[in-house]
Amino acid sequence: MYMVGQGDLSIPFVDSHIHLYEYDKDIENLCAGNYVFLAVSDDVESSVKTVEIAGRCQNVVPAVGYHPWNIKSLEGIDMEFFENVIKKSNVRFFGEIGLDKRFVSNTFDVQYQLFARFVEIAQRNNMGLSIHAPDAWKEALEVVRKNDIKVAIFHWYTGPIELLKEIIDNGYYIGINVAAKIQRKHLDVIRNAPLENIVTESDGPYRYRGLLLGPSMIPELVSTIASIKNVDVEIVREVIWKNFRRILKDVGIPI
């Protein structure tokens, strides 16, 4: 079981979506910092790496999965690996999984089939999801809701503001990305999502419009959220940590 919050972590910053396995030598530093990570994967190979990292970093919760950008066809995607690894290593999250009509709409049908498979496995095992769904937010929400998924984080939400209410009414979470620094549209999401449904994230080491995203930008994001919500920055930090702890608790991670 992955123990989070042991030792002398007071209130850590939450990075609910990071491709930690891509950080190589910097992983040890990140593990030693005052952060808690939900570390996502992009395919089988990175899922193996992510589980291995979580085994040696107590502030890392691993998610295994298959990024929609990597899906060409269902053949060659080893679902047995995913079924096995979640049991063997007690992995409680799938991510990064989802649907993408904005960047890879040409493979949407096959993305949908794979996403439905992951969601079905998650449902059977009471797992949480880190969901990527540019321009397919509504479709992703429908699949998740129909399968009675309890914990879903809509990572880097850039969908319609009207849909936020539906996501929140279902008890799901909105991933607020550090790109809010330069992505004005994302500030509207902060304005409209209740603090109790927000978790922060970096999506590091992704490069967005020339900006290298990473967890070191999360404290600044917390301040941005605090000023938009007109709430003390320490309270925002605390509420986000509380949200993340609830997420972990709801998928059976002791904390």
Ligand SMILES: [Zn+2]
């Ligand atoms: Zn990502």
